[in-house]
Amino acid sequence: MTYFKSRLFLKYIWSYLFILLIPLVFLTVFIYHNAVTNLRTEIEQSRLAQLTQAKVIVDGRMKELGEIASRISYDKRLTPYRVHDPIYSGEAITALDQYKATSSIIGEIYLYFHQDGKIYSSKGLNDYDVFAENVRFRSWDKDALYRDLNTFRYPTMRASDSVSKPNGMQETMLAYLIPITPNNPNPHGTVMYLIKEPELTGLIDSILGNYQGLTYILDNQGRPLVDNRQGEALSAAEAKSLFDTLTPGIYDRTLNGKPHSIVSVKSESNGWTYVTIMPSAQFFSSVLHVRSFIIMLFIIVVIAGAGIALLLARAQYLPISTLVAFAASKSAAKRPGTADGASGNELDRIRSALQEYSSRIDLQEPFARNHFLSLLLKYGNAQSLTPELQDAFDLSFDRARHFVLVAGWEQDGELGRAERQEIAELLAQLEFPELAAQGYGVELSQPDQFGLMLSFDPGSGTEEFEQVRKIVEAVRSMMLEAFDFIPVIGVGTCYASPDQLNQSFIEACSAFELRMSSGSGTVTYFEKLSYTSDQAVWIPANTLMKLAQSLKQGNYDVSAQMIQDAVRGLQHSELSALLMRCVCFDLLNTILKTASELGHHRLLQEMAPNAAYGKSLDELERGLLNLAAQLCNQVEQTHRKEEQSVIDRIAAYIDVHYVDANLSLETVAFEFGISPSHLSRSFKEKLGLNFIQYIWKRRLEQVMHRLATTGEPLKDIILTVGYLDTPNFIRKFKKETGYTPGQYRKMFAAGNGLAESAADAEDL
Incomplete structure (x- = not known):
């Protein structure tokens, strides 16, 4: 897909993927960690329960051994007298054998009386020396054993130790010594149980299950009695450090450099502690199925998310790509030979296009606004303004x-360019809040003339003409304050609709021309012009003036309305047909006089007889309208020819003076005596290029010609054609041609034998 060639499209995809992946990763880690934590908690609670169960069983067995020792101490068969009596010694041995049989964990039971040289077991009577020789403990020698048998006052369990038997076999056993009589501060003997280590470790084997770790039973002094190891062992130092600080409960600790989970319970009856130690890493390995499921789910979600991200990115990129295509088709940067992969992404290209359009609009907006207002003055129809167009030009015709x-x-010579520009800026938009009025100025095609469209809301208790006079005086005073010369003003009639601004403009032009011939620095109101003495018979003079002015302007709409209004007024009068025909000759004479003033003598000969000799008033009206239409059409054609001739002369002038860096719209307008706005509008209409584009085209053609035919330095060529900004010219050159000036010169250097050495330095 071509979409994947776009960095912006890929950026959208990655942004959506990140939006998906960031919460997904956190959610996955949370679920996985939660599963591990729950499993760990379950395992630890299970071990705690199993340890508690083992503690209960071992405590029961130890209690059972204590009860056996107590029964032995009160058994008459096992008194010192009867044990030493040869007659009853057999009964003592039998009794010990019976007691041994009552507990499954007893490997052997011994009875010893303090300071006695004999020791008794379920198997018979032995001298102590013989016993010590037959039963040898690896870490408990004969003397220590003898001392402990005579001195222990409290039940004591010795840690597991290797015991050698007479047959040479060795077993790991624990020795449990209980003084008798139990709980007597002065015991007379000791019952010693030998317990095979597996008898105790078997009780804690199931605690670890399939996990690696260690299980310990510690005595009341924290010394290990037995341990069960599965794949791991602690050093003596770490074990001692752990056992010295061990407390019941569940907690974590680092052992052998690895985190471990420790569960510990303590017996209340004998103070023994039961401990399991397991590496914490096993809990993570125990959730492999959960991890596999999460990974599979993660992959599925990522694939689905990638598809959704692709669809969303495409939906978001599609309108942007459309804008890019539109901008590329309209942008001046899109020329033959230009690479499609412009620098930057699509948004940058859109931004560049918008900046280009904005610069064009900023340059053309004053001329476009002036052109639009000129059309309103000529044709009216202000209601056709759309809200967008009104906002664009900041126009509003919402007054009554x-x-x-x-x-x-009136002064010697025309206004200077600076003065004309100041007046245009002053009259561009006016506001008179105290008079509830606003206005928009437009530069007219006649030299040093400006039109001003004014709108206002009538005030209560104020005549309309009086309010118009105040507004005109406010405009005049503002202009007098801003400039040293006195303006001549012609004012048209007020209308209720802005669609009739063209009629008011014709009236204002009539008033302006009439006063221009009789005085200077005055204000002339069209509706105050003199009327004939008998309004019932003659057509008003202001109507005839308005008709003449509309014909001079080539405005058929206004001229037709003047003719129709005049004829309609005659039709409603009580004059005879002959008199009405005579009165209508005023209209014909006005048209003919205007045609004569405009130099259209041929029109007089061809159209006047037909218009003058109609059989009825309606026919006369149609003739007059036809004559006005022909005259307006001739005026329009004359204007076009004159404008075309002027534009041709201006184009020729530019062809000669385009190398002048000071050449501008204002200087050319001043040179030919027309307004800059009218020149800009007419130039674009006649040649299809605006003023700036035409000059740039001429300069570009000259530069391209010199690059192809001469070896002059680029900077000198650019300055020669009147362009002062060399870097900007190079950028515009590349936009127009698709090549830098140096590249363009190289294309022609080989064929013309020009040196290429300067080409590499010209693009700096």
Whole structure:
């Protein structure tokens, strides 16, 4: 897919994957850790229960041994007298054998009386020396054994020890010594049990189960009695350190450099401690099935998430790619020979295109606004403005009344470029809050003339004309304060709809022309112009002036309305047909006079007879309308020809002076005596390129020609054609041609025999 070639598309995919993976990883780790923790807790609780059960069993067995020793101490068959009596000694041996049989953990039972040289067992009577020779403990010598048998006052369990038998066999056994009579501070003897170690370790074998670790039984002094090891052992130092600080409960500790879980319980009856020690790492290995399931689930979710991420990224990227394609098709950067893989991602290219469009709009907006307002003055129809267009040009025609004034200046020479620009900026948008009025200025095609469209809301108790006069005086005062020259102002009639601004503009032009011929620095109101003495018979003079002005402007809509209004007024009068025809000659004379002033004498000869000799008033009206249409069409054609001629002369002027770095729209407009806005609008309409683009095209063509035919340095060539910013020119050159100037020169260097040495340095 071409999508995967886009870094932005891949970035979207990765962003969605990260949104999925980050919580998924945390969730997976949480689930896995929770499973391990639960398993560990279960194992530890199981060991705790098993240790407690082992403790109960061992305590029971030890209690049982204590009870046997107590019964021995009170058994008449086992008194010192009867044991030493040859007649009853057999009964004593039998009795000991019977006591031995009562407990399954007793390996052998011995009875010893203090300071006696004999020791008795279930197998018979032996001298102590013979006994010590037959039963030898590896870490408990004969003397120590004799001392302990005579001195112990409390039940004592010795740790497991290796015991050698007369037959040469060795067994690991524990010795449990109980003084008799039990709990007597002055015992007279000792009962010693020999217990095979497996008898005790068998009770704790099942605690570890399948896990590695150690199980200990410690005496009341913390010394190991027995231990059960599965795959691990503690050093003596670590065991001593652990047993010295051991407390009942479940806790963690590091042993042999590894974390271990320790479970410990303590017997209340004899103080023994039961301990299991297991490496904690086993708990993680015990959840392999859980881990496998989690990994499988993780992979499935990632694959599904990747698919969803792909769909979401595509859905998000699709409108962006559409914008990129649109921007590329419209951008000046998209030229033949330009690489598709432009630098930056799609958003950067869109941003660049928007910046380019923005710069174009910023450059053209004043001219576009002026052009649009000029069309309103000519054709009206302000209601066709869309809200977006009004917002773009910051226009609003929401007031109740609307009129137009035309301002100009009578002085020697035309206004300078700076002065004209200041006036345009001053009149671009006006606001008079105290008069509830606002206005928009537009530069007219006639030199040093500006139109101003004004809207206001009538005030209560104030005549409309008086409010118009105050608004006009406010505009005039503002202009007088800003400039040293006095404006001449013509004011059109007020209308309720902004669609009639074109009529008010015609009236303002009429008022402006009338006053221009009779005085300077004055304000002329169209509705105050003189009327004929008998309004019932003659067509008002202001109507004829308005008709003449609309014909001069080539505005057929206004001229047709003037003719129709005049004829309609005559039709409602009580004049005779002959008199009405005579009155209509005022309209015909106005049209013919205007045509004569405009130099259309051929039109007079062709159209005047037909218009003058209609059979009825309606036919006369149609003739006059036809004549007005022909005249307006001739005016439009003349204007177009004049504009085309002017534009041709301006284009020729640019072809000669484009190398001038100071060449600008304002200087050319000043040179040809037209307004910059009108020049910008007409230039684009006639040539299809705006003013700046045309100059750039001429300069570019000259640079390309010199690069291909000369060896001049690039900087000198650029300065020669009037461009001062060399780096900017190089960037624009590459956008237009797809090559840098150095690359372009190399393309022609071989064929023309030009040196290529300068080409490498020209792109710096």
